[in-house]
Amino acid sequence: MSTETLEFQAEARQLLELMVHSIYSNKDIFLRELISNASDALDKRRLAGLKDDSLKTDDPHIEIEADKEARTLTVRDNGIGMTRDEVVGLIGTIARSGTAETLRRLKENKESAELIGQFGVGFYSVFMVADKVTLLTRKAGEATGVRWESDGDGTYTIETVEDVPVGTSIRVHLRPADEEDALYDYTDEAKIRQIVKRYSDFISFPVRMGESTLNSMKALWARPRSEVSEEEYREFYRHISHDWTDPLDIIQMRAEGTFEYEALLFLPSRAPHDLYQRDARHGLQLYVKRVFILDDSRELLPDHLRFVKGVVDAADLSLNISREILQQDRHIQLIRRRLAKKILASIKDLMSKDAEKYRTFWREFGPAVKEGLLDGTEDHKAILDIASFASTAGDEPTTLADYLARMPEGQDKIYFMTGDSRAQIENSPHMEAFRAKGYEVLLLTDRVDEIWVEAVHDYAGTEFQSITRGAVDLPSEEEPSPEQAEAYAAVLTWLNDTLDDVKEVRLTTRLTSSPACLVSDTDGLTPALEKMYKAMGQDLPSVKRILELNPKHPLVSAVRAAHEKRPDDPELSGTAELLYGTALLAEGGELADPARFAALLADRLSKTV
Numbered sequence: 001m002s003t004e005t006l007e008f009q010a011e012a013r014q015l016l017e018l019m020v021h022s023i024y025s026n027k028d029i030f031l032r033e034l035i036s037n038a039s040d041a042l043d044k045r046r047l048a049g050l051k052d053d054s055l056k057t058d059d060p061h062i063e064i065e066a067d068k069e070a071r072t073l074t075v076r077d078n079g080i081g082m083t084r085d086e087v088v089g090l091i092g093t094i095a096r097s098g099t100a101e102t103l104r105r106l107k108e109n110k111e112s113a114e115l116i117g118q119f120g121v122g123f124y125s126v127f128m129v130a131d132k133v134t135l136l137t138r139k140a141g142e143a144t145g146v147r148w149e150s151d152g153d154g155t156y157t158i159e160t161v162e163d164v165p166v167g168t169s170i171r172v173h174l175r176p177a178d179e180e181d182a183l184y185d186y187t188d189e190a191k192i193r194q195i196v197k198r199y200s201d202f203i204s205f206p207v208r209m210g211e212s213t214l215n216s217m218k219a220l221w222a223r224p225r226s227e228v229s230e231e232e233y234r235e236f237y238r239h240i241s242h243d244w245t246d247p248l249d250i251i252q253m254r255a256e257g258t259f260e261y262e263a264l265l266f267l268p269s270r271a272p273h274d275l276y277q278r279d280a281r282h283g284l285q286l287y288v289k290r291v292f293i294l295d296d297s298r299e300l301l302p303d304h305l306r307f308v309k310g311v312v313d314a315a316d317l318s319l320n321i322s323r324e325i326l327q328q329d330r331h332i333q334l335i336r337r338r339l340a341k342k343i344l345a346s347i348k349d350l351m352s353k354d355a356e357k358y359r360t361f362w363r364e365f366g367p368a369v370k371e372g373l374l375d376g377t378e379d380h381k382a383i384l385d386i387a388s389f390a391s392t393a394g395d396e397p398t399t400l401a402d403y404l405a406r407m408p409e410g411q412d413k414i415y416f417m418t419g420d421s422r423a424q425i426e427n428s429p430h431m432e433a434f435r436a437k438g439y440e441v442l443l444l445t446d447r448v449d450e451i452w453v454e455a456v457h458d459y460a461g462t463e464f465q466s467i468t469r470g471a472v473d474l475p476s477e478e479e480p481s482p483e484q485a486e487a488y489a490a491v492l493t494w495l496n497d498t499l500d501d502v503k504e505v506r507l508t509t510r511l512t513s514s515p516a517c518l519v520s521d522t523d524g525l526t527p528a529l530e531k532m533y534k535a536m537g538q539d540l541p542s543v544k545r546i547l548e549l550n551p552k553h554p555l556v557s558a559v560r561a562a563h564e565k566r567p568d569d570p571e572l573s574g575t576a577e578l579l580y581g582t583a584l585l586a587e588g589g590e591l592a593d594p595a596r597f598a599a600l601l602a603d604r605l606s607k608t609v
């Protein structure tokens with residue numbers, strides 16, 4: 001077949017341009033990327049070989065060859081290889097989510113040094129050191145191979161070729177060395193050895209150059225922590241996670257006895273783009289006796305810990321184990337519980353050892369972890385122990401333990417309010433009585449908060465109580481006086497009849513400066529929950545709430561007086577609607593008919609000016 005010239009996809013072209021102009025200061029990493037891809041390809045070939053004997057290889061390895069004369073460096077693997085379509089799809093395009101956004105920000109050149117460090121560039125990083133790259137590949141099981149070549153300028157050529165061994169070879173035509181620009185002589189054996197040792201030592205296949213093997217191939221998770229450097233952990237984390245920021249914390253564990261396994265886990269320092277998407281990937285890889293079996297192993301961790309990355313190496317599973325079997329395996333379920341407990345315990349440690357890291361962790365992953373409060377009951381206490389929440393006590397989030405410690409004499413509940421933002425909650429009329437009494441209120445603004453507060457009853461024996469639900473039973477709170485009750489009886493009855501949108505109208509002592517507020521029934525749905533259920537397509541009747549009036553407010557007492565004098569005045573029902581509408585607006589709610597509210601308000605205002 002003849003040679004075709006194709007264009008890189010637009011995003012890929014932009015990334016290439018960045019690579020050619022080399023905004024990465026560390027160019028050595030191109031070799032790490034090529035070796036990492038080769039190692040993945042060897043894993044894939046091994047797995048394919050388990051199903052189909054003819055795809056096997058006896059000697060899986062990676063080979064590096066340097067040619068000083070020709071100024072080329074070749075990285076060759078006998079892994080799975082790629083078909084022509086795969087080369088076009090995988091090398092000619094970038095499918096990773098978030099790439100476009102990252103590229104846009106990189107282009108604007110803000111924070112570029114920081115950003116590029118967080119962005120995996122993969123194969124394209126080779127263009128930092130190359131003026132031409134030739135890729136030869138044949139997929140295991142295919143009859144012909146593919147030759148791909150590009151000098152990184154936006155196009156590449158591709159052709160079908162015969163006589164290519166299974167696997168992939170990438171020949172890098174090196175640019176002239178320029179040590180001032182950190183562009184070293186990558187045909188230099190010492191340099192190559194240094195890079196492999198530094199970045200790829202743990203790769204489980206031999207990386208060979210001539211007669212020697214450059215890497216130790218030691219599984220990091222099997223080595224004692226004291227023998228492994230931070231740098232080695234970081235490189236391993238990069239290899240398995242494709243995350244270019246350093247992990248926040250490293251968790252290592254080993255279980256001995258009837259079912260043996262080792263785990264090396266990492267808490268990332270940034271949430272991935274897809275954390276809250278349905279089917280977000282899980283971060284654990286399963287190995288059996290040092291052999292890679294599966295990634296995205298969702299059987300090994302509960303969903304609310306899906307962001308944890310790492311490796312679990314189990315000694316007693318079959319190499320042929322499938323996802324279906326994993327799901328039912330009793331030992332796997334046990335591992336899952338143990339890992340979850342260990343991770344939560346490690347985060348608790350982090351809280352006391354490194355408050356700054358803990359804060360980062362909770363900011364990035366808190367909403368995901370809180371999802372764990374919705375399923376099962378096992379880890380509720382452990383999750384609440386590591387949770388922190390915004391609160392009226394200060395600008396920094398508080399733990400529940402600290403909240404309890406601050407509770408004044410007489411307070412017996414953990415008060416909270418849910419809403420869209422801190423400001424909205426803090427300005428809501430519901431806060432008034434709590435502010436007046438000096439009671440701290442937790443300000444819950446994550447979507448998941450609306451749901452878990454329905455499911456969790458207490459923390460360490462102290463009940464959670466929404467301040468927008470039920471009657472306020474602040475200890476020693478006075479009931480509206482019998483005189484007030486009597487004076488307001490008629491107007492309340494009339495309001496109950498007039499306002500269709502509310503379930504009940506009653507007096508309250510919870511307000512100090514606002515005329516009115518809305519509260520939910522003790523067991524009724526909150527408006528936010530109702531909205532969420534409806535968004536999920538559930539057909540629910542609208543839930544009505546209770547309108548509470550502050551008898552000490554001049555507007556409320558004026559309505560009472562007006563109703564006493566002119567019970568049949570049709571204007572009064574408009575005022576009642578305004579009263580209800582204002583209560584709704586004050587808590588950040590939405591009016592059913594804003595135009596009608598505005599017209600009523602304009603009418604009343606025009607009579608006052």
Ligand SMILES: Nc1ncnc2c1ncn2[C@@H]1O[C@H](COP(=O)(O)OP(=O)(O)OP(=O)(O)O)[C@@H](O)[C@H]1O
Binds near residue numbers: 080121123
């Ligand atoms: N040596 C290889 N053998 C087989 N397939 C390869 C090889 N190198 C790259 N590929 C394929 O090309 C894809 C793109 O590689 P690239 O390095 O750009 O990204 P990646 O490895 O998916 O992500 P990362 O940016 O984290 O490295 C790989 O996912 C793989 O499918």
